[in-house]
Amino acid sequence: MKKILVSIAVIGVLALSVYEGRYALYRRVSAWLAAEDALERVGAIVVISGGGTERIQKGVDLYHAQYGPLVIVSGAAAEGDVSNAKAMAVYASARGVPADKILLEENSRDTLENAKN
16 A cells, blocks of 8 residues: 555656646747747737747837837736736836737637637
């Protein structure tokens, strides 16, 4: 019985370690797989929610570097009454992107709907 409990504890610790380390693993793999195309000016910079503040910060940086005249933020998932899109808009505005240059798309439930909307 003791061996079974120890085995379950070890498996639990390993599973938790993999679960907690998944974002670091995702970042390393995605950086390796990401295509690095030359940047060019676009009609709008689109930022979909996810990844903490990394994506919206990149959108803000691209806006300030004049890669696009608008920033479209998308994401309906919410913490309380505030959508991810609204939270990203507040973040961008606080970092110098004028409110009239930020468009919100708050109705999408997933990435496919982000693209359609």
